[in-house]
Amino acid sequence: MTENLNIAVVGATGLVGETMLEILAARKFTAGRVHAVASERSFGKTVEFGRRELPVEMLSDFDFSKTDLALFSAGAAVSAKYAEKAAAEGCVVIDNTSYFRNDDDVPLIVPEVNENEIQNYRQRNLIANPNCSTIQLVVVLKPLHDAAGIRSVRVSTYQSVSGAGRKKLEELATQSANLLAGNRREDGNPAIAFNVWPQIDEFQDNDYTREEMKIVWETRRLLGLPELPVSATAVRVPVFFGHAEAVAITTEQPLSARQARELLSHAPGVKLMDAPQDKIFPTPALDTPNTDVVFVGRVREDLVGEHGLNLWIVADNVRKGAALNSIQIAEILVKAYL
Numbered sequence: 155m156t157e158n159l160n161i162a163v164v165g166a167t168g169l170v171g172e173t174m175l176e177i178l179a180a181r182k183f184t185a186g187r188v189h190a191v192a193s194e195r196s197f198g199k200t201v202e203f204g205r206r207e208l209p210v211e212m213l214s215d216f217d218f219s220k221t222d223l224a225l226f227s228a229g230a231a232v233s234a235k236y237a238e239k240a241a242a243e244g245c246v247v248i249d250n251t252s253y254f255r256n257d258d259d260v261p262l263i264v265p266e267v268n269e270n271e272i273q274n275y276r277q278r279n280l281i282a283n284p285n286c287s288t289i290q291l292v293v294v295l296k297p298l299h300d301a302a303g304i305r306s307v308r309v310s311t312y313q314s315v316s317g318a319g320r321k322k323l324e325e326l327a328t329q330s331a332n333l334l335a336g337n338r339r340e341d342g343n344p345a346i347a348f349n350v351w352p353q354i355d356e357f358q359d360n361d362y363t364r365e366e367m368k369i370v371w372e373t374r375r376l377l378g379l380p381e382l383p384v385s386a387t388a389v390r391v392p393v394f395f396g397h398a399e400a401v402a403i404t405t406e407q408p409l410s411a412r413q414a415r416e417l418l419s420h421a422p423g424v425k426l427m428d429a430p431q432d433k434i435f436p437t438p439a440l441d442t443p444n445t446d447v448v449f450v451g452r453v454r455e456d457l458v459g460e461h462g463l464n465l466w467i468v469a470d471n472v473r474k475g476a477a478l479n480s481i482q483i484a485e486i487l488v489k490a491y492l
C-alpha cells in the first residue's frame with residue numbers, strides 16, 4: 155500500500171462524509187494526508203479525524219491534482235460538477251452519489267459481490283458506489299445466486315430518515331417531540347414521525363419512484379443479470395438509522411431455508427441472526443448502529459410458488475450502505491492497483 159497516498163473526502167461535514175473520516179481513522183488507512191473538503195457554507199469549520207481535527211477546505215478552490223484518491227459524498231449535483239474534473243487531474247474518484255451508477259464505463263462496485271470489476275476504473279478514473287438499499291440486498295443475494303441462481307426478486311424497503319440527510323433526522327426528532335407534547339404539526343413538512351411514507355425520491359413514468367428503480371437497475375448490474383425480474387417498493391419509516399428490507403426471491407434450482415442459512419452463515423460481510431422461536435432476528439435500532447456487516451434473519455421458504463425464499467435484511471445505511479463500502483473499495487484499489 156502506498157505510504158504517501160493523499161486522500162480527499164468531499165462532503166466531509168455531512169453524515170456520510172463524517173463517517174468516512176471516522177472509518178478511515180479507525181481502520182488505519184495508510185495515507186500521507188487527508189483533506190476534508192466541503193462547500194463554502196462549511197468553510198472555517200473543523201471535522202474529527204481520529205484524535206485530530208482537520209480544517210475544512212473549500213471545494214470550489216480545491217486542487218485535486220495534489221490528491222491520489224477522492225471519496226465523493228456531497229450529492230449528485232456536486233459530483234456532476236467536480237468528480238470528472240478531479241478524475242481528469244489524475245485523482246481516482248469513488249463516488250457515493252447516483253450520478254455515475256448507470257454509466258457502463260464506470261464500474262459499480264460492492265466488494266463482496268464484484269470486487270474483480272474494480273480494475274475497470276482506469277477507463278475514466280471513476281468508481282460508483284451503489285444505493286444503500288441495493289448494497290445490503292446484493293450482499294445477501296450473491297451467495298444464494300452462486301448456489302442456486304436467482305430467478306426473480308421482490309423487495310420492500312423500510313428506510314430510516316438518515317438516508318435523506320441530517321436535516322431529516324432533525325425533522326424526525328422535532329416532529330416526534332412536538333407530537334408527544336400534544337402540539338400540532340406546523341412545519342409544513344411531510345409527517346414522518348409516527349408515520350410511514352411510501353415515496354422516496356421522485357415518481358417515474360411507470361409510477362415507481364427513482365429510489366425503487368435504482369434498486370432494480372443496480373441489482374441487475376451488480377449480479378450480472380441484465381434481464382433479472384426485480385420489483386421494489388421503497389418506504390420511509392420513523393427510524394433514525396438503519397434500513398430494513400423484506401425480500402422474496404425465487405431461484406432456478408431448489409434451495410431450502412436450511413441450505414440458505416448455511417450459505418449465509420459463511421458469506422462475506424453477512425451476519426446470520428435467525429432463531430425466531432427465541433425472538434432472534436435483526437432490527438435497525440438494536441443491531442445495526444455502527445456495525446460493518448449486513449444482518450439477515452427470518453429465512454424461510456415461500457408459501458407461494460416453487461423455489462421461493464423470504465428473508466429479512468438489515469444494515470447501517472450510513473456506514474455499510476455508504477461510507478464503509480466506499481472505503482472497502484479504496485482499500486482494494488490501493489492494495490492491488492495504485
